[in-house]
Amino acid sequence: MLDMRRVAKVYRTELVETHALRSLDLHVAEGEFVAVTGPSGSGKTTFLNIAGLLETFTEGEYRIDGVEVRGLGDDARSKLRNEKIGFIFQGFNLIPDLNLFDNVDVPLRYRGMAAAERRRRIEESLSLVGLGSRMKHYPAELSGGQQQRVAIARALAGSPRLLLADEPTGNLDSQMARSVLELLEDINARGTTIVMVTHDPELAARAQRNVHIVDGVLTDVERPRPMAEPAPALA
Amino acid sequence: MFNYYLELALRSFRRNRVLTALMVLAIALGIGASMTTLTVFYVLSGDPIPHKSRQLFNVQLDPRPLAGFQPGAEPSDQLTRFDAETLLREAKAPRQAMMTGGSGAIQPNTTTLRPFIAQFRYTTADFFSMFDAPFGFGQGWSADDDGARARVAVISKSLNDRLFAGANSVGETLRIDGNALRVVGVLEDWTISPRFYDLSTSRYGNREEVFIPFATAIDLKLSHQGSVSCHGREVANDTTALNAPCTWIQYWVELPAAAQVADYRSYLDNYSSQQRAAGRYERPPNTRLRDVMSWLDHKNIVPGDVRLQLWLAFGFLVVCLVNTVGLLLAKFLRRSGEIGVRRALGASRRAIFTQYLVEAGAIGLAGGLLGLGVSYVGLWMVRQQPVGYAGLAYLNLEMLLLTFVLAVLASVLAGLLPAWRASRVAPAIQLKSQ
Numbered sequence: 001m002l003d004m005r006r007v008a009k010v011y012r013t014e015l016v017e018t019h020a021l022r023s024l025d026l027h028v029a030e031g032e033f034v035a036v037t038g039p040s041g042s043g044k045t046t047f048l049n050i051a052g053l054l055e056t057f058t059e060g061e062y063r064i065d066g067v068e069v070r071g072l073g074d075d076a077r078s079k080l081r082n083e084k085i086g087f088i089f090q091g092f093n094l095i096p097d098l099n100l101f102d103n104v105d106v107p108l109r110y111r112g113m114a115a116a117e118r119r120r121r122i123e124e125s126l127s128l129v130g131l132g133s134r135m136k137h138y139p140a141e142l143s144g145g146q147q148q149r150v151a152i153a154r155a156l157a158g159s160p161r162l163l164l165a166d167e168p169t170g171n172l173d174s175q176m177a178r179s180v181l182e183l184l185e186d187i188n189a190r191g192t193t194i195v196m197v198t199h200d201p202e203l204a205a206r207a208q209r210n211v212h213i214v215d216g217v218l219t220d221v222e223r224p225r226p227m228a229e230p231a232p233a234l235a
Numbered sequence: 236m237f238n239y240y241l242e243l244a245l246r247s248f249r250r251n252r253v254l255t256a257l258m259v260l261a262i263a264l265g266i267g268a269s270m271t272t273l274t275v276f277y278v279l280s281g282d283p284i285p286h287k288s289r290q291l292f293n294v295q296l297d298p299r300p301l302a303g304f305q306p307g308a309e310p311s312d313q314l315t316r317f318d319a320e321t322l323l324r325e326a327k328a329p330r331q332a333m334m335t336g337g338s339g340a341i342q343p344n345t346t347t348l349r350p351f352i353a354q355f356r357y358t359t360a361d362f363f364s365m366f367d368a369p370f371g372f373g374q375g376w377s378a379d380d381d382g383a384r385a386r387v388a389v390i391s392k393s394l395n396d397r398l399f400a401g402a403n404s405v406g407e408t409l410r411i412d413g414n415a416l417r418v419v420g421v422l423e424d425w426t427i428s429p430r431f432y433d434l435s436t437s438r439y440g441n442r443e444e445v446f447i448p449f450a451t452a453i454d455l456k457l458s459h460q461g462s463v464s465c466h467g468r469e470v471a472n473d474t475t476a477l478n479a480p481c482t483w484i485q486y487w488v489e490l491p492a493a494a495q496v497a498d499y500r501s502y503l504d505n506y507s508s509q510q511r512a513a514g515r516y517e518r519p520p521n522t523r524l525r526d527v528m529s530w531l532d533h534k535n536i537v538p539g540d541v542r543l544q545l546w547l548a549f550g551f552l553v554v555c556l557v558n559t560v561g562l563l564l565a566k567f568l569r570r571s572g573e574i575g576v577r578r579a580l581g582a583s584r585r586a587i588f589t590q591y592l593v594e595a596g597a598i599g600l601a602g603g604l605l606g607l608g609v610s611y612v613g614l615w616m617v618r619q620q621p622v623g624y625a626g627l628a629y630l631n632l633e634m635l636l637l638t639f640v641l642a643v644l645a646s647v648l649a650g651l652l653p654a655w656r657a658s659r660v661a662p663a664i665q666l667k668s669q
Contacts, residue, residue: 049663054579075583082581089666093576097250109239110581154580166666 007060035207086155145176262602265555267609288527328488334358373420575665595650603642
């Protein structure tokens with residue numbers, strides 16, 4: 001699903017060169033739940049941005065679902081991102097003046113889906129996260145946990161093959177964090193590959209596999225645990 | 236997607252009402268000022284006879300003395316009576332007309348109306364067909380009537396309404412300065428603006444109510460009105476006499492084909508050479524044959540202050556647009572977070588650029604609507620001015636459409652930079668900083 005070989009990212013200014021990632025090799029198989037851990041400034045977020053096609057890399061190769069992304073133009077990268085990747089952010093990143101329905105609708109609009117199909121998917125994904133009855137509510141009317149659930153619904157509505165989560169429980173209390181993590185596990189059990197960046201060792205322990213990044217180098221890769229039998233994917 | 240972008244634009248307007256109102260107002264003021272002056276310019280510089288303006292030509296000859304001659308200098312705008320009558324007699328063009336303006340007292344046949352002064356045009360038979368004057372009743376006079384100095388006249392619709400209550404007055408008698416003329420034709424409403432065929436008097440609006448054969452007017456000694464320029468060494472006693480060295484007659488020809496134009500130019504040069512050989516002209520052939528638009532351009536039909544106002548108004552529009560660029564930039568970049576989210580969810584740079592350009596265009600459309608109101612007020616103010624063209628300052632359908640096109644174009648232009656900047660927002664930074 002995600003295959004990075006010798007991927008490096010260097011930020012250059014006139015005075016200084018910063019190596020955010022150094023020759024990173026990572027293969028994530030379809031259906032895996034991988035946690036990426038590491039201290040602040042280690043390159044976790046850079047890795048996630050490159051994995052999500054939000055940033056380009058300086059060297060190496062990166063294939064997502066068999067497609068080599070090096071050399072792709074912005075239109076092709078955006079299409080790939082829209083069709084294959086779902087994002088979940090620490091700060092939820094919902095658009096405040098759109099109601100839940102319209103927030104979940106955003107990625108589907110860019111895919112050019114018909115209105116009826118969009119409606120079906122939005123209702124289904126909001127129901128899956130337990131917010132089917134609150135479609136006309138605005139983000140400000142929800143708790144943090146509920147907002148993260150909406151973000152998950154938005155990420156799932158387009159049926160992505162890969163879900164990228166950046167500290168998805170970082171802004172939640174422990175009860176809400178647990179509930180969001182259970183939801184992610186459920187989604188993974190349905191067959192969606194998940195790569196989650198986190199500081200929290202307890203959270204990382206719930207993933208099937210842990211990857212550790214320090215100073216832009218992938219230093220510690222645990223062997224994957226046996227995967228659960230995937231449940232039917234969300235249509 | 237266009238509908239989606241429009242929906243987002245409307246949502247954005249509701250979210251930032253004050254900022255949006257400021258931008259709409261800036262565009263409206265710029266567009267309103269520009270359209271007001273552009274309409275005045277358009278009215279003044281428009282083609283008064285679009286379907287024939289390339290076929291109608293003003294004739295200029297140079298009968299002045301050699302003293303003061305400079306090669307390439309402009310000849311007289313008008314012709315002497317001798318030259319005009321000779322050109323008319325030789326009739327080298329398919330149609331030609333000589334003319335001048337005049338005025339006199341009209342004495343109504345009824346006792347209920349008092350005598351009043353009216354504007355006249357003394358001309359020749361082809362005038363009506365050359366300038367497509369529309370007839371409600373009857374027709375123009377013939378070349379034979381010109382030759383016979385017939386006591387005939389064509390009158391305007393307004394005069395016919397006034398004297399004959401709008402009835403068919405062909406055959407009726409019209410009394411002018413004590414002379415009886417037979418009405419042979421009544422024109423429909425006819426407006427040529429600017430009145431290109433004679434710019435020596437009023438340039439705008441057709442106030443001429445009676446058209447009389449030139450020879451008849453001379454015969455009846457009807458009064459002439461318009462500029463007269465005499466170039467003889469001695470003061471002419473009768474400036475309108477056949478051989479008076481005075482130019483006071485407008486002369487127009489209709490030449491439908493390019494070859495006819497070239498032939499007529501040669502004819503004018505030959506005529507000038509002949510007149511010089513005969514001792515009447517002193518200068519070498521110096522002729523001009525200008526079509527309607529070239530003639531209007533030559534006569535600087537658009538006053539200098541109107542041109543200046545136009546440039547000032549467009550300058551004002553540019554200032555308004557620069558302000559709008561700043562406001563749009565502030566508005567769009569304030570939404571960098573949302574842009575980052577949209578990019579992460581699959582929006583390409585092109586999609587973001589288009590979304591914000593649609594928003595700028597929608598602002599322009601609203602600005603155009605308000606600008607239309609500003610234009611109406613501006614043109615009303617122009618109509619209150621004591622200038623000859625004041626009564627013509629109205630917005631027509633063309634200018635109305637142009638208002639919207641200009642408004643949308645201007646705002647899209649103003650939106651290009653802000654939309655481009657919005658499309659270049661780096662999503663990764665925005666998503667982390669949210």
